[in-house]
Amino acid sequence: MADADYDALGRKAREAARATARATATQKDAALRAAARALRAATPEILKVNAREVEAAQAAGEAPAFLDRLRLDALRVETMARALEDVAALPDPVGEVLSRWTRPNGLAFERVTVPIGVIAVIYESRPNVTVDAAAIAVKAGNAVILRGGAECFETSQALARLLRRALAGVGLPEDAVQFVETADRAAVGAILGGLGGAVDLVIPRGGRSLVARVRAEARAPTLGHYDGLCHVYLDQGADLQKAVAVTLNSKMRRTGVCGAAETLLIDRARLSELWPPVAAALRAAGCELRGDAAVRALDPAVSSASEEDWHTEYLAPVLSVAAVDGVGGAIAHIARYGAGHTESIVTENAAAARRFLDEVDSAIVLHNASTQFADGGEFGFGAEIGIATGRLHARGPVGVRELVSYKTVVRGNGQIRP
Amino acid sequence: MADADYDALGRKAREAARATARATATQKDAALRAAARALRAATPEILKVNAREVEAAQAAGEAPAFLDRLRLDALRVETMARALEDVAALPDPVGEVLSRWTRPNGLAFERVTVPIGVIAVIYESRPNVTVDAAAIAVKAGNAVILRGGAECFETSQALARLLRRALAGVGLPEDAVQFVETADRAAVGAILGGLGGAVDLVIPRGGRSLVARVRAEARAPTLGHYDGLCHVYLDQGADLQKAVAVTLNSKMRRTGVCGAAETLLIDRARLSELWPPVAAALRAAGCELRGDAAVRALDPAVSSASEEDWHTEYLAPVLSVAAVDGVGGAIAHIARYGAGHTESIVTENAAAARRFLDEVDSAIVLHNASTQFADGGEFGFGAEIGIATGRLHARGPVGVRELVSYKTVVRGNGQIRP
Secondary structure (H helix, E strand, O other): OOHHHHHHHHHHHHHHHHHHHHHHHHHHHHHHHHHHHHHHHHHHHHHHHHHHHHHHHHOOOOHHHHHHHOOOEEEEHHHHHHHHHHHHOOOOOOOEEEEEEEEEOOOOEEEEEEOOOOEEEEEOOOOHHHHHHHHHHHHHHOEEEEEEEEHHHHHHHHHHHHHHHHHHHHOOOHHEEEEEOOOOHHHHHHHHHHOEEEEEOEEEEOHHHHHHHHHHHHHOEEOOOOOOEEEEEEEEOOOOOHHHHHHHHHHHOOOOOOOOEEEEEEEEHHHHHHHHHHHHHHHHHOOOEEEEHHHHHHOOOOEEHHHHHHOOOOOOOOOEEEEEOHHHHHHHHHHHHHHEEEEEEOOOOHHHHHHHHHHHOOEOOOOOOEEEHHHHHHHOOOOOOOEEEOOOOOOOOOOHHHHHEEEEEEEEEEOOOO | HHHHHHHHHHHHHHHHHHHHHHHHHHHHHHHHHHHHHHHOOOOHHHHHHHHHHHHHHHOOOOOOOHHHHOOOOHHHHHHHHHHHHHHHHHHHHHOOOEEEEOOOOOOOOEEEEEEEEEEEEEEEOOOOHHHHHHHEEEEEEEEEEEOHHHHHHHHHHHHHHHHHHHHOOOOOOOEEEOOOOOOOOOOHHHOOOOOOOOOEEEEEEEEEEEEHHHHHOOOEOOOOOOOOEEEEEEOOOOOOOHHHHHHHHHHOOOOOOOOOOOEEEEHHHHHHHHHHHHHHHHHOOOEEEEEEEHHHOOOOOEEEOOOOHHHHOOOOOEEEEEEOOOHHHHHHHHHOOOOOOOEEEEEOOHHHHHHHHHHHHOOOOEEOOOOHHHHHHOOOOOOOOOOEOOOOOEEEEEEEHHHHEEEEEHHHEEEEEO
8 A cells, every 4th residue: 555545544534533423322333233233144255255264374384373363153253243232232431421520710620531533453363353343443433443464354354344334324434444455564554653643542452573563663652461471379368269260260261361370479378288289270271380499399390480481471371380478479579570461369368458459550450360350341341452551541451431532521601711 | 861870760760659659648748748848948049049040041042931931939939839739638549449340240340540650741941840740740649750941950950859858758759759860862862762661651841842852752651732723713602792701811811821722713604793892802912813814804904814824823922813604614624723622612502512512522622711721720630730632541631630540450259260
């Protein structure tokens, strides 16, 4: 694509955003429900297109995990259709009065939610991001520019066309959803540059190399998560059964997600009691264990964790384990090595729990629950477009409520400022 | 300063931010009140240091407006002390539960405000920014790195030292307020680069060249306002007296502030009636008028506005004036030329007001009130650190409530994810 084409893409999105910002909840929800119906009806065609792409990726020697992310089946298509309906069923996030106040001079203030505007989403091999991202962006009154990975280009394009038709069907501009129809890698650079000021927000959704590129190049504001180095801490006051269940689930339910635990911290005072059952459960599930000196003294079968391990997000069935001195030691370890994503404490001691929840500075902090609940669906958000680990605007799962901004409406009767 | 010194600056700020994040409201407020007392007591020394800097700037041939921004007097020092006390009197913005919900699996969610962390403020010739920025940053549990302009370097440094002593006096780390003690312009580059990841937010406060530099170089997230091209729209339903008063105040109360009106839009249907009294009031106050063809046809003494005028933030006693076709015409003009800062409609027609307030996409929209109310103090925020015109995190005046983020606290009793 030429520079002028990117500028046109941005202009069309801005224009469409003006219309979606004024759309009624009824109109937006009708578009999402129509898209769900159209998606179900188009299942055979979508699967045919997707099968071709999966075959090509297989022929290119892509790994099984990659092929699994890329592959659609009837159930996955139905899940996408449900996501559209779930988002339609959410309350309209636009026009909500966040606060109201009046000043002594009689001016009446209201802080009201408004759409952000134009949101660009850059993603890799999961075609469902096309549908989830478009659904939550449009529900929040925004226009979205989708840049899908080359591997799922045709599947994503087919999904985007279907969404565009659904928008047009209810009288909304189809350019509220634009799919960047070029495999040219320069497209990512153009989007990160902000398409001449037309992009209000960039959301990257993908692996390390995409994230590194976004970090290095983005001129537009971004929301996303950089690392998901999550910790589980088993406190002196931990219930043994909960300790085993929460650790096992946090690490092994799915090892490739950003909410998977990567490091286990155990209070030194209970180490010898807690470790054997926890280790047995992890080993039975096929998890490799790397421990510090205290853990290895107790269990020589554990291999030695290096300094590097405390910094590593394995995204694999590997867990680093350290003994710490109580909740203070856990908080200090997390402050040093954590990524500010999600951490959990297992304890029956209310004071220890309170201290951990207060002092651990992460987007999500849990008490007696698995780190794998770090997910918009589990939060009740209907759909999400990732987890934000930055500190501005949104922190944690990004759903429809996180894709709005606000403005201040001030009503007077002729007030002038002295 | 060497690179290592900048890294140390960032590390010290991060360390201090951990302590201020846990400080109690009582402790933070005591520090701010102590700083107010110390500032009043130090008035003679502060004024002496400032007088030297004003003299040097005068000798260097700086303009009167510049010297006025730089100059302190007893009243201005007292205003700074009051700002410290006003901020101390605000409710603690940290630890507020923004929302609470429970999921069917029994997990209890709370979204709770937390400090942002390390905030860098880059400003120019107003020494009071030192005090205002430090006060609201610390109140919100953050650490602040202050980079004042070379012209007010010594005044700002003296103010910062006083603030640091007040922090230490209540047991808070004095590095919660750090003033960059070098006139080296490379400091701004280091801060915009994020000081090795230590800076969570950069707030520029200054003129066009600073803003342009921030726009071009910032790698850390920023909050600020780029332009303040504010509009007043006199609707067909305008009350004549309010039209005159609001226009005059919006333009002429102070012409150098970002909330000053730069363009006046008048409904064509009332132009011949509204223009003469509005023009008379503006002329009497010394305002130069530049109009479109319709305005000039009515009043040939008005000079001709060029396309450039509609894009221009004069920050001077100059006003561009255009006739528009009703509220729709005003909204279209503002969408095309506005900066998304502040716009006001003058009308007694509720439907026109509603449409303007809904459809004008600016941080602040007013009905029958002066655009010069675009100010944190006028909003009741105690103190502000500028007006944000971006669309993420904060929009409009940035006060203590805008300098917090949030985290999600999840309480369970052993839940694991299926």
